[in-house]
Amino acid sequence: MSTIPVTTAVPTPVVLPLPKAMLWLGGTVLLALAMYYFIGIDQGATSVFGDNMYIHEFVHDARHFLGFPCH
Amino acid sequence: MEKRIILRGVLVGALAGLLAFVFARIFAEPQIQAAIDYESARDEAQAALDKAAGLPVGDEGPEIFTRAIQANVGIGVGIVLFGVAMGALFAVAYAVCLGRVGNLRPRTLSVLVAGGGFLGIYLVPFVKYPANPPSIGHGATIGVRGALYVVMMVCSVAFLVGAVVLGKRLAKRFGNWNATLLAALAFVVVTGVAMALLPSLGQLAANVRDYGPQATETPLPLRNPAGQIVYPGFPADVLWDFRFYSVAAQAIMWAAIGLLFAPLAERLLAPRAERVAAS
Numbered sequence: 001m002s003t004i005p006v007t008t009a010v011p012t013p014v015v016l017p018l019p020k021a022m023l024w025l026g027g028t029v030l031l032a033l034a035m036y037y038f039i040g041i042d043q044g045a046t047s048v049f050g051d052n053m054y055i056h057e058f059v060h061d062a063r064h065f066l067g068f069p070c071h
Numbered sequence: 072m073e074k075r076i077i078l079r080g081v082l083v084g085a086l087a088g089l090l091a092f093v094f095a096r097i098f099a100e101p102q103i104q105a106a107i108d109y110e111s112a113r114d115e116a117q118a119a120l121d122k123a124a125g126l127p128v129g130d131e132g133p134e135i136f137t138r139a140i141q142a143n144v145g146i147g148v149g150i151v152l153f154g155v156a157m158g159a160l161f162a163v164a165y166a167v168c169l170g171r172v173g174n175l176r177p178r179t180l181s182v183l184v185a186g187g188g189f190l191g192i193y194l195v196p197f198v199k200y201p202a203n204p205p206s207i208g209h210g211a212t213i214g215v216r217g218a219l220y221v222v223m224m225v226c227s228v229a230f231l232v233g234a235v236v237l238g239k240r241l242a243k244r245f246g247n248w249n250a251t252l253l254a255a256l257a258f259v260v261v262t263g264v265a266m267a268l269l270p271s272l273g274q275l276a277a278n279v280r281d282y283g284p285q286a287t288e289t290p291l292p293l294r295n296p297a298g299q300i301v302y303p304g305f306p307a308d309v310l311w312d313f314r315f316y317s318v319a320a321q322a323i324m325w326a327a328i329g330l331l332f333a334p335l336a337e338r339l340l341a342p343r344a345e346r347v348a349a350s
Contacts, residue, residue: 016166021073025163028077032163035156039149041221044213057135060205061142062149065099065317067193067202069216 040068072339077162079335080328084158087327088151091320095150099320100142102313103204107138109305110206116293116302124296154324161188161328165336172239173247177340178333185329187231193321195227196220199266202317207289207305211277219269226265234258 018025040063042048043056056063063070118128136145165184172180200220208216238254245253272278273285282291289310293302 024073028159028163032156032159039153041217044217058145059149061103061146069220071210
């Protein structure tokens, strides 16, 4: 195992021409950032679904532990 | 191809989140509970002081979820979904890096991209604004604190991407090793400048007004009007344990993402002949 080189002899091909993959990559980034926002930030400083604390209180412990600022 | 990479990233992220949750349930929850107990007892001491001074005593808001739900279900859902989101971002970064950062093996690239995610999204922001258990953090500053954390995170991710681009350019002139060291040095310097420019939480205007000049928002001892300490400051051991476990949980999550994705990527991308030759 230890003899397997870190690099490949064959150049790694660019598998994804960006313009073609843009829709999926961009969509994924948007969705992931939305999840990041709702788990970490929503109903602290800003709130999307009205002025209640349901999301905040439910993921409360995770929010603290993942490093987000909290009350 | 991009769909297959993203699907694998999301699955691996969910699994990594699950591992981090198991760790958190065992190690973090006792510390979180200790912090909440500290906060409750401190609030009682504060209420007693307010009552003695004839001030109105504020009551606690209604409890929406019980501690049992928060400590067993909420933290699990939160961390697993966080893992899914990070797995998805990891997959996109991996797809973009493929073939653009030199002749790395698919699995080596997987570990490197995961390491970048750990560093850029969590560890560097943590150095400036570390994770805090409940009872640390003033309600009045939550807006500013949230914004500062996001600014720090965006800076560190942007600088990391910049460092990779820089290293790639320098490689032609200085060779891979030296170019990597130079790019890392540039990252440390630029990130250090950003950290020096961003304010510490204790320096925020609202905090200086209420608590005087402090470095952080960690609760100080509570004193009565005569200046005697009636309730201690936040326990240092609880704080250290909480932060240490927070870093450990993220290290577990990102290591799991990188190491679980590696064989999947190898299968998906490495030419068949090379795999046979390698094994």
